[in-house]
Amino acid sequence: MDHLLDNIVFAIILFAGIGFFSVNVKKLIRNIKLGKSVDRSDNSSARWKNMALIALGQQKMVKKPIAGFLHILVYAGFIIINIEVLEIIVDGLFNTHRAFSFLGGLYNFLIGSFEILALLVIVAVVIFWIRRNIIRLQRFWKPEMKGWPKSDGNIILYFEMVLMTLFLTMNAADFAIQHGNFAENHHYITAGAYPVSGPISALFSNLGYSTLVIIERTCWWLHIAGILVFLNYLYYSKHLHILLAFPNTYFANLNPKGQFTNVESVTNEVKLMMDPNADPFAAPEETESDEMPEKFGASDVTDLNWVQLLNAYTCTECGRCTSECPANQTGKKLSPRKIMMDTRDRLEEVGKNIDANKGTFKEDGKQLLNDYITKEELWACTSCNACVEACPVNIDPLSIITEMRRYLVMEESAAPVELNNMMTNIENNGAPWPYNQMDRLNWKDEA
Amino acid sequence: MGNETLYVPTMAEMMASGKTPDVLFWVGCAGSFDDRAKKITKAFVKLLNKANVDFAVLGTEESCTGDPAKRAGNEFLFQMQAMTNIEVLNAYEVKKIVTTCPHCFNTLKNEYPSLGGNYKVMHHTQFLKTLLEEGKLKIEGGSFKGKKITFHDPCYLGRANGVYEAPRELIKKLEAELIEMKRCKQNGLCCGAGGAQMFKEAEKGDKEINIERTEEALETKPDIIAAGCPFCNTMITDGVKAKEKESSVKVLDIAELITNAQDL
Numbered sequence A: 001m002d003h004l005l006d007n008i009v010f011a012i013i014l015f016a017g018i019g020f021f022s023v024n025v026k027k028l029i030r031n032i033k034l035g036k037s038v039d040r041s042d043n044s045s046a047r048w049k050n051m052a053l054i055a056l057g058q059q060k061m062v063k064k065p066i067a068g069f070l071h072i073l074v075y076a077g078f079i080i081i082n083i084e085v086l087e088i089i090v091d092g093l094f095n096t097h098r099a100f101s102f103l104g105g106l107y108n109f110l111i112g113s114f115e116i117l118a119l120l121v122i123v124a125v126v127i128f129w130i131r132r133n134i135i136r137l138q139r140f141w142k143p144e145m146k147g148w149p150k151s152d153g154n155i156i157l158y159f160e161m162v163l164m165t166l167f168l169t170m171n172a173a174d175f176a177i178q179h180g181n182f183a184e185n186h187h188y189i190t191a192g193a194y195p196v197s198g199p200i201s202a203l204f205s206n207l208g209y210s211t212l213v214i215i216e217r218t219c220w221w222l223h224i225a226g227i228l229v230f231l232n233y234l235y236y237s238k239h240l241h242i243l244l245a246f247p248n249t250y251f252a253n254l255n256p257k258g259q260f261t262n263v264e265s266v267t268n269e270v271k272l273m274m275d276p277n278a279d280p281f282a283a284p285e286e287t288e289s290d291e292m293p294e295k296f297g298a299s300d301v302t303d304l305n306w307v308q309l310l311n312a313y314t315c316t317e318c319g320r321c322t323s324e325c326p327a328n329q330t331g332k333k334l335s336p337r338k339i340m341m342d343t344r345d346r347l348e349e350v351g352k353n354i355d356a357n358k359g360t361f362k363e364d365g366k367q368l369l370n371d372y373i374t375k376e377e378l379w380a381c382t383s384c385n386a387c388v389e390a391c392p393v394n395i396d397p398l399s400i401i402t403e404m405r406r407y408l409v410m411e412e413s414a415a416p417v418e419l420n421n422m423m424t425n426i427e428n429n430g431a432p433w434p435y436n437q438m439d440r441l442n443w444k445d446e447a
Numbered sequence B: 001m002g003n004e005t006l007y008v009p010t011m012a013e014m015m016a017s018g019k020t021p022d023v024l025f026w027v028g029c030a031g032s033f034d035d036r037a038k039k040i041t042k043a044f045v046k047l048l049n050k051a052n053v054d055f056a057v058l059g060t061e062e063s064c065t066g067d068p069a070k071r072a073g074n075e076f077l078f079q080m081q082a083m084t085n086i087e088v089l090n091a092y093e094v095k096k097i098v099t100t101c102p103h104c105f106n107t108l109k110n111e112y113p114s115l116g117g118n119y120k121v122m123h124h125t126q127f128l129k130t131l132l133e134e135g136k137l138k139i140e141g142g143s144f145k146g147k148k149i150t151f152h153d154p155c156y157l158g159r160a161n162g163v164y165e166a167p168r169e170l171i172k173k174l175e176a177e178l179i180e181m182k183r184c185k186q187n188g189l190c191c192g193a194g195g196a197q198m199f200k201e202a203e204k205g206d207k208e209i210n211i212e213r214t215e216e217a218l219e220t221k222p223d224i225i226a227a228g229c230p231f232c233n234t235m236i237t238d239g240v241k242a243k244e245k246e247s248s249v250k251v252l253d254i255a256e257l258i259t260n261a262q263d264l
């Protein structure tokens, strides 16, 4: 009967874990949909290709060869080892042990490779930890990486170390039982290959059957519980990228990086202004009369489009963008990573506000501009696209900076004085400097 | 080298005599007004003349593309400029544009089409490369044989539009030694002028971007730092001056390299 109890407890943990996760996924999708619409339904073949190469194939990760290689180990290891989770779920629900062992030679091969991968994951994760905490790679020690972002990075590494250690310890105990000739063993069949945990099991050589079973069971339970906790941790962590990298690379911008969007509402107004046949005193069209005039640019997350919001949730805070940013390298406040982190934090705040107020947003006197991202940061950008190029999951911090500049200039007329001068010159004489348009060809005859 | 020899017809003159040139040379604001950039403009025109290219300029009918306004966030001003320019360009039935400024290049090529301006737009390095391939222009090493040249990728030519090879191929044709900086091509470091920064003081920091980039260029121990953008040219020239290296290191546009090599 106690087996039945085990199965029930297992089922409850499993469904609670998955259930709670899906609640958060729904919230995530709702928050992303707070963004404005943008059409990314074109050219699906190029999009699939990007996803395959950049998310699945990690094409941009290996630009930094050491980090890239270690990341592939952890990534491949983690995904492949999770095939094992399938077996754990079957075993947990149906009270079997190593339900897939009927695969015979293939099973041995699988378990053997999982073990080797698990060891490699541990090694890689330890190196990652050293890079962050002992070598203190610069990009992990920028101002925006204090507090939670710093802990988050380490917690993820601890999680991975613990999960892999549990997996190997579980197998080591199992191996000891399989080879221990215990008369009382009827449950632990001889199956699997244990290249890593086999040697480890030497540590268990003096233990009796029941102790080994306790070790094996404890690790087994903690392993699956840990995975479920980790799954639910994702929503609160930069680690969301393991899921969102896929849609994010799929929906990423496919146009040349230098091409900024042309704001459509502006196009309509400019056309009207330039149309000699348009009646300047004509009343605005009826349909528009009770709509709020559209705001230009972005001062808050809801002014951004949904791909930009998806970007914010996908950002894994690696700082590759920031370490390539010319403004950041020369000591300016701007950090493209911070732009993404701020966008996510503000979006979360807006989401919580909506949850607390029964589904509608209650004005909280805050916005993305000023409360999170300052003008000083925005005006330091050279629009060089180095951040966009560097991001291993095709995030576009520059597009957010541009939208916020648009708000500053078109809604608040808050450009720096020199830029206002430049723009006045363009308006008056068709050049950013105070030269007369009629002198444009003078160079031809100058000595 | 008298400037009398420059032949620079305008679109209006062409039209008056019933001709449509093959290509419009978009000079740009820097190329028209900035003293340093005007030299690049003239160098390029010399090459166009030498290769007998059937071209014209808009002259006084040209106006800012609106690029700096757009990067600063002033979409209104940008689109006003764009639509005014498009009216002029379309009235002359322009099909093909070449420009010596990567910012004009990017805007004309990528941002004008959805506003009604569809042209084949080329950067002058791409254009010169095709002239070379068609045999209309010959490049000889001349005075640059064996010299060390490093090329600074303009953001709006390189990363923004993926053009990395055209300028490099031209440099190699000079029989010069092309040395790459630590950060080049996709990873090239900005000169600091883009995004309308050219027109304002930088925000508070501990270094100017153009100094950072110039130091990187100087690390390659070049005789010449080659540029493909009038703004990069200014920024790096200033950097070289700040490093007091102007007597040993020249900053030249690719078009100037080619004209200088042949003593045009």
Ligand code: SF4
Residues within 6 Å of the ligand: A321, A324, A325, A326, A327, A328, A334, A335, A336, A380, A381, A382, A383, A384, A385, A386, A387, A388, A397, A398, A401
């Ligand atoms: S585009 Fe702006 S934020 Fe991005 S790297 Fe360049 S200067 Fe930094």
Ligand code: SF4
Residues within 6 Å of the ligand: A314, A315, A316, A317, A318, A319, A320, A321, A322, A336, A337, A340, A390, A391, A392, A393, A394, A395, A397
């Ligand atoms: S935007 Fe991209 S490169 Fe920058 S920190 Fe986030 S994931 Fe890394």
